Amino acid sequence: MSTDQQELQAQVAEQMHGAATIIVLGASGDLAGKKTYPALFNLYRTGFLPKDTHIIGYARSNLSRDDYVKRITAHLKIQSDSDKQYLKEFLNMTDYTEGQYDQDESWKKLCKDVSAWEEKRGLQKGQKNRLFYMALPPSVFLTVATGLRKNVYGTEGHNRIVVEKPFGKDLESSTQLAKDLGQLFTEEEIYRIDHYLGKEMVKNIMTLRFANMFLGPMWSAESIDNVQITLKEPFGTEGRGGYFDEFNIIRDVMQNHLLQVFSLVAMEKPAGTDPESIRDSKVKLLRHVKPITLNDSLLGQYIASNGKPGYKDDDTVPKDSICPTFATLVLWVENERWKKVPFILKAGKALDNQKVEIRIQFKETPKGSLYEGAVRNELVLRVQPGEAIYFKFNNKNPGLSNKSITTDLDLTYADRYKDMRVPDAYECLILDVLRGDHSHFVRDDELDAAWRIFTPLLHTIDRDRVQPKPYPYGSRGPKELDKFVEGYGVVRRADVPYQWPVQSVAK
Numbered sequence: 001m002s003t004d005q006q007e008l009q010a011q012v013a014e015q016m017h018g019a020a021t022i023i024v025l026g027a028s029g030d031l032a033g034k035k036t037y038p039a040l041f042n043l044y045r046t047g048f049l050p051k052d053t054h055i056i057g058y059a060r061s062n063l064s065r066d067d068y069v070k071r072i073t074a075h076l077k078i079q080s081d082s083d084k085q086y087l088k089e090f091l092n093m094t095d096y097t098e099g100q101y102d103q104d105e106s107w108k109k110l111c112k113d114v115s116a117w118e119e120k121r122g123l124q125k126g127q128k129n130r131l132f133y134m135a136l137p138p139s140v141f142l143t144v145a146t147g148l149r150k151n152v153y154g155t156e157g158h159n160r161i162v163v164e165k166p167f168g169k170d171l172e173s174s175t176q177l178a179k180d181l182g183q184l185f186t187e188e189e190i191y192r193i194d195h196y197l198g199k200e201m202v203k204n205i206m207t208l209r210f211a212n213m214f215l216g217p218m219w220s221a222e223s224i225d226n227v228q229i230t231l232k233e234p235f236g237t238e239g240r241g242g243y244f245d246e247f248n249i250i251r252d253v254m255q256n257h258l259l260q261v262f263s264l265v266a267m268e269k270p271a272g273t274d275p276e277s278i279r280d281s282k283v284k285l286l287r288h289v290k291p292i293t294l295n296d297s298l299l300g301q302y303i304a305s306n307g308k309p310g311y312k313d314d315d316t317v318p319k320d321s322i323c324p325t326f327a328t329l330v331l332w333v334e335n336e337r338w339k340k341v342p343f344i345l346k347a348g349k350a351l352d353n354q355k356v357e358i359r360i361q362f363k364e365t366p367k368g369s370l371y372e373g374a375v376r377n378e379l380v381l382r383v384q385p386g387e388a389i390y391f392k393f394n395n396k397n398p399g400l401s402n403k404s405i406t407t408d409l410d411l412t413y414a415d416r417y418k419d420m421r422v423p424d425a426y427e428c429l430i431l432d433v434l435r436g437d438h439s440h441f442v443r444d445d446e447l448d449a450a451w452r453i454f455t456p457l458l459h460t461i462d463r464d465r466v467q468p469k470p471y472p473y474g475s476r477g478p479k480e481l482d483k484f485v486e487g488y489g490v491v492r493r494a495d496v497p498y499q500w501p502v503q504s505v506a507k
């Protein structure tokens with residue numbers, strides 16, 4: 001184990017004094033099975049959970065022990081014998097309690113279970129830490145938080161509550177939710193997860209920007225023409241349309257995930273690397289961003305194609321739905337650094353492939369300069385699949401030729417970093433909660449600033465029933481897309497196909 005890992009362990013130990021009860025609310029659900037439990041298991045296996053940890057799953061379903069174990073192990077990767085041993089130990093520290101979300105009786109029983117375990121392990125004051133992980137739909141969110149605060153809140157250790165999006169549907173509902181939650185838990189106790197902030201490449205943005213001197217002077221309107229932040233999903237709503245229809249692609253992934261990525265790319269250098277400095281810097285940036293107008297957006301909705309169903313073929317979706325499943329939205333930052341630089345956020349379901357990337361397109365060589373017309377430089381940070389950073393630049397064609405060709409400086413993690421295990425975002429984030437580090441979580445005023453940017457557009461779409469443009473399932477998006485982004489200066493050079501990582505230079 002490396003020294004920085006030991007440091008992380010030491011921070012957990014210092015915060016938790018060696019013990020914690022982790023209560024997973026909504027333990028029988030999808031999120032818990034797919035994300036929460038695998039993250040907890042990996043943290044256990046790698047030695048990051050406090051020595052005395054107890055995990056209690058709580059939900060309304062009446063599950064037998066066997067059913068519970070089946071659900072929480074369904075997504076674990078158990079390969080070696082040592083994994084099997086870890087799993088045995090892990091299961092031994094977890095229990096399931098069934099209960100209602102709106103009844104004090106149920107919560108009191110849960111509290112009794114937690115206390116009984118704390119007694120049994122002989123925990124001292126300072127060790128009776130309770131971490132509430134809300135893997136729950138928004139409809140029961142506040143009810144549960146209220147029940148927990150009233151009945152299960154500990155008085156002899158830390159209480160921390162982890163909450164997941166959606167944080168409201170617009171500025172008003174988000175403000176209300178923040179106010180209600182704020183009456184139950186302090187901002188210090190609340191950890192709002194945006195799992196994009198736990199992703200390896202997203203966490204790398206700070207390092208890339210501020211540890212590399214050469215990038216500093218380039219990082220502005222002086223050199224940068226436009227920035228594209230893209231999230232593509234290859235699948236549709238697949239029966240989950242009922243939930244999605246209320247939220248649409250903008251609320252689902254843009255107001256939160258893509259905006260967080262944007263914040264890290266565009267913010268000024270924070271005063272320090274501590275959580276409050278970073279979040280101060282993001283909030284300051286967001287307050288300089290103009291609310292998005294309908295003019296600066298292109299909305300789409302997928303239709304059936306190649307045997308794949310359209311959005312409105314989903315039985316859970318209203319037949320006259322105008323819900324965008326695709327959007328390209330342009331943000332403008334009103335400060336000197338980003339004067340006239342469009343930040344183009346693009347997200348969609350049922351597109352041609354799966355990827356999340358940040359593409360920074362630099363300005364052209366000036367007219368009349370030696371290499372006029374050279375292909376634009378691009379710095380690309382691929383968040384997924386497969387972390388990579390590459391820089392598109394112009395090089396002399398090696399050999400006797402004096403022509404220039406476009407090529408890449410390529411840092412593909414899988415090729416460069418041997419024995420790399422990139423932990424899942426949730427793993428990093430739960431570790432942060434145990435360490436008491438808020439850096440990669442969303443602060444309440446950040447949420448407020450974020451909603452201010454999107455709410456007018458969202459209200460306009462709903463009020464005026466703005467019709468999205470159709471696009472076929474599996475395509476790149478509406479046919480209007482290329483023209484739309486060209487309007488913001490994006491150049492797509494079809495004559496410079498992206499060849500990567502090996503290219504032939506013979507001739």
Ligand SMILES: *[C@@H]1O[C@H](CO)[C@@H](O)[C@H](O)[C@H]1NC(C)=O
Pocket residue numbers: 062
């Ligand atoms: C839960 O399931 C068990 C076994 O199937 C059954 O005996 C018990 O009555 C059920 N409890 C509730 C509250 O439904």
Ligand SMILES: *[C@@H]1O[C@H](CO)[C@@H](O)[C@H](O)[C@H]1NC(C)=O
Pocket residue numbers: 088089092
């Ligand atoms: C489960 O944990 C208890 C208490 O730590 C221990 O006595 C018991 O041996 C463990 N059982 C297994 C199967 O690991």
Ligand SMILES: *[C@@H]1O[C@H](CO)[C@@H](O)[C@H](O)[C@H]1NC(C)=O
Pocket residue numbers: 293295
């Ligand atoms: C939107 O764009 C159109 C055409 O470019 C322009 O005429 C109109 O004034 C714009 N509206 C706003 C609110 O900016």
Ligand SMILES: *[C@@H]1O[C@H](CO)[C@@H](O)[C@H](O)[C@H]1NC(C)=O
Pocket residue numbers: 402403404
């Ligand atoms: C390449 O060589 C030719 C012939 O000497 C010359 O005319 C041209 O300017 C050179 N191009 C570059 C980019 O150096």
